[in-house]
Amino acid sequence: MSTWNGVPYVSQKVMDKRTRTAQRRRESLSRERIIEASIEILDSDGEVGLTFRALSDRLTTGPGAIYWHIDNKSELLTAACDAIIACTVDVPVVGMPPEAVIRALALSLFDTIDAHPWIGSALTRSPGQMPVVRILERIGQQIRALHVADEEEWPAVCALLNYIVGVGRQNAANAQFTRARDLDRSAFLGSVARTWSQLDRKDYPFTIDSADRLQLHDDRADFLAGINLFLRGLRLSA
Amino acid sequence: MSTWNGVPYVSQKVMDKRTRTAQRRRESLSRERIIEASIEILDSDGEVGLTFRALSDRLTTGPGAIYWHIDNKSELLTAACDAIIACTVDVPVVGMPPEAVIRALALSLFDTIDAHPWIGSALTRSPGQMPVVRILERIGQQIRALHVADEEEWPAVCALLNYIVGVGRQNAANAQFTRARDLDRSAFLGSVARTWSQLDRKDYPFTIDSADRLQLHDDRADFLAGINLFLRGLRLSA
DNA sequence: GTTAAATATGGAACATCATTCCAGAGATAT
DNA sequence: ATATCTCTGGAATGATGTTCCATATTTAAC
Numbered sequence: 319m320s321t322w323n324g325v326p327y328v329s330q331k332v333m334d335k336r337t338r339t340a341q342r343r344r345e346s347l348s349r350e351r352i353i354e355a356s357i358e359i360l361d362s363d364g365e366v367g368l369t370f371r372a373l374s375d376r377l378t379t380g381p382g383a384i385y386w387h388i389d390n391k392s393e394l395l396t397a398a399c400d401a402i403i404a405c406t407v408d409v410p411v412v413g414m415p416p417e418a419v420i421r422a423l424a425l426s427l428f429d430t431i432d433a434h435p436w437i438g439s440a441l442t443r444s445p446g447q448m449p450v451v452r453i454l455e456r457i458g459q460q461i462r463a464l465h466v467a468d469e470e471e472w473p474a475v476c477a478l479l480n481y482i483v484g485v486g487r488q489n490a491a492n493a494q495f496t497r498a499r500d501l502d503r504s505a506f507l508g509s510v511a512r513t514w515s516q517l518d519r520k521d522y523p524f525t526i527d528s529a530d531r532l533q534l535h536d537d538r539a540d541f542l543a544g545i546n547l548f549l550r551g552l553r554l555s556a
Numbered sequence: 557m558s559t560w561n562g563v564p565y566v567s568q569k570v571m572d573k574r575t576r577t578a579q580r581r582r583e584s585l586s587r588e589r590i591i592e593a594s595i596e597i598l599d600s601d602g603e604v605g606l607t608f609r610a611l612s613d614r615l616t617t618g619p620g621a622i623y624w625h626i627d628n629k630s631e632l633l634t635a636a637c638d639a640i641i642a643c644t645v646d647v648p649v650v651g652m653p654p655e656a657v658i659r660a661l662a663l664s665l666f667d668t669i670d671a672h673p674w675i676g677s678a679l680t681r682s683p684g685q686m687p688v689v690r691i692l693e694r695i696g697q698q699i700r701a702l703h704v705a706d707e708e709e710w711p712a713v714c715a716l717l718n719y720i721v722g723v724g725r726q727n728a729a730n731a732q733f734t735r736a737r738d739l740d741r742s743a744f745l746g747s748v749a750r751t752w753s754q755l756d757r758k759d760y761p762f763t764i765d766s767a768d769r770l771q772l773h774d775d776r777a778d779f780l781a782g783i784n785l786f787l788r789g790l791r792l793s794a
Numbered sequence: 795g796t797t798a799a800a801t802a803t804g805g806a807a808c809a810t811c812a813t814t815c816c817a818g819a820g821a822t823a824t
Numbered sequence: 825a826t827a828t829c830t831c832t833g834g835a836a837t838g839a840t841g842t843t844c845c846a847t848a849t850t851t852a853a854c
Contacts, residue, residue: 346802347802347803369839369840369841370840370841370842371839371840371841374804374805378804379803379804379805380803380804380805380806381804381805381841381842381843382802382803382804382805382806382842382843382844382845383802383803383804383805384804385841385842385843386801386802386803387802390841390842391841391842442725442726442729443729444733445726445729445730445733445748446748446751446752451752451755451760451763454762454763454766455759455760455761455762455763458762458763458766459761459762462762470781472766472769472773472778473777473778473781473782473785474781474782474785475762475766476773476778476781476782477719477778477781477782477785480719480722480723480726480782481715481718481719481722481782483722483726484718484719484721484722484723484725484726485718485722487680487722487725488680488683488718488721488722491680491681491683492683495682495683510683510684513684514684514689517689521693522689522693523693523697524692524693524696524697524700524713525689525692525693525696528692528696528710528713531710535710535714539711540710540711540714540715543708543711543712543714543715544711544712544714544715544718544719546789547711547712547715547785547786547789547790547793548785548786548789549789550788550789550792550793551784551785551786551787551788551789551790551792552785552789553792554788554789554791554792555785555788584831585831585832607810607811607812608811608812608813609810609811612833616833617832617833617834618832618833618834618835619812619813619814619833619834620813620814620815620816620831620832620833620834620835621831621832621833621834622833623812623813623814624830624831624832625831628812628813629811629812629813795854796853796854797852797853797854798851798852798853798854799850799851799852799853800849800850800851800852801848801849801850801851802847802848802849802850803846803847803848803849804845804846804847804848805844805845805846805847806843806844806845806846807842807843807844807845808841808842808843808844809840809841809842809843810839810840810841810842811838811839811840811841812837812838812839812840813836813837813838813839814835814836814837814838815834815835815836815837816833816834816835816836817832817833817834817835818831818832818833819830819831819832819833820829820830820831820832821828821829821830821831822827822828822829822830823826823827823828823829824825824826824827824828
């Protein structure tokens with residue numbers, strides 16, 4: 319069963335058939351159910367927890383049955399990611415100025431990736447495909463509304479998109495790094511800060527001074543500050 | 557043999573002994589030689605090509621011998637990444653204004669990640685560790701030289717760092733995606749553009765209009781444009 | 795209503811990977 | 825000379841993504 323990302327992937331005919339044959343299993347296997355179960359596993363056990371064994375256990379089936387509905391693991395991750403991004407990107411827009419919408423959109427994405435760290439890597443894995451395109455489109459519409467110079471439009475959207483996804487991914491990596499070592503956030507930051515402060519001041523003056531700030535800093539606030547820097551730069555050019 | 561990233565990892569005593577026992581193998585195995593061979597494999601066959609089998613074949617030894625010098629694959633990737641970043645970050649600074657140094661630094665990193673796509677993911681994998689700290693320090697010093705408001709300094713450095721690494725990673729993912737499908741860059745962009753232009757204009761007006769620009773755009777120029785947006789925003793605040 | 799094809803299932807098998815184990819070789823220290 | 829440490833490399837382990845296939849169920853054709 320082949321599909322294009324994010325676009326309705328089952329024809330109406332197939333859908334009807336599947337509904338009628340629901341008795342084959344108590345709950346018939348379907349792409350939706352597989353993605354749903356994948357998201358549950360990803361949220362509870364992280365990216366490493368999603369194996370075809372764990373997945374077929376949860377769905378009480380074998381790996382072969384899953385492969386009937388899904389091409390491979392990469393596609394599964396992208397689809398799971400898209401299912402969540404599709405909701406995230408649906409942020410109220412009514413009558414807000416473009417810059418406010420961009421801020422809201424960015425924060426919404428930040429919070430979502432924070433809640434589902436595995437999304438970060440999934441987003442990078444599938445360039446030009448649905449989940450990223452959803453974000454691209456929303457940002458693009460708002461940048462257009464800002465009436466930036468024509469030749470600045472595309473680079474600006476690219477930069478924002480890359481920044482948002484980039485920070486999200488980094489946050490995800492931090493979370494994963496922390497989880498893998500059975501630490502919490504402050505313990506993780508503490509250990510990094512300790513390492514930094516032991517560096518040679520001659521070579522790493524800035525990093526050493528940053529060790530303290532690192533422990534106090536607020537990821538979300540820093541993220542927003544970066545967005546604001548972008549927006550300020552854009553305003554100056556317009 | 558345990559080590560802290562990037563800091564000299566063999567005591568002088570051990571080093572001496574190893575030099576003396578070079579006859580054990582024609583070329584004695586060492587952390588350096590392993591990292592060197594890893595970089596060669598990574599550059600020629602990409603991240604998926606670096607397996608312990610391929611590595612021990614190239615070094616004509618077994619996996620066990622490698623594990624005597626290296627803790628695990630993740631550490632190996634970080635070390636290989638650091639070996640390259642250490643050179644990359646060493647960009648001439650003499651008498652250039654801070655903004656110019658930042659631009660040079662950013663472009664140097666962009667080009668390096670472009671030449672060694674595997675660096676992109678390696679950078680994200682090890683938050684707070686050596687390769688990233690090298691970049692953090694260089695950017696931090698330049699932002700300091702810009703005399704930004706104190707509370708803006710850290711967020712600005714964070715944003716720049718995340719942007720640079722984020723774009724680098726995305727570029728790497730594109731390259732990997734392209735390579736995995738045996739395409740070249742323009743073929744890849746072409747297929748994405750084709751997909752985009754088949755979207756529903758009602759929902760994706762911006763993306764559809766971007767399909768053409770996508771094929772013509774220059775990654776490096778767009779990257780630099782993003783850097784400039786940042787710098788402009790910073791200038792406005794100072 | 796019977797039959798042939800299509801759809802769907804799940805368990806076994808396969809190839810590959812990172813990693814561990816271990817028997818032993820070479821060098822050093824006593 | 826003997827015991828200890830350093831280092832090697834091949835074999836074994838366990839887990840993974842993916843493929844294969846025998847089988848069951850449903851649909852389409854006659």
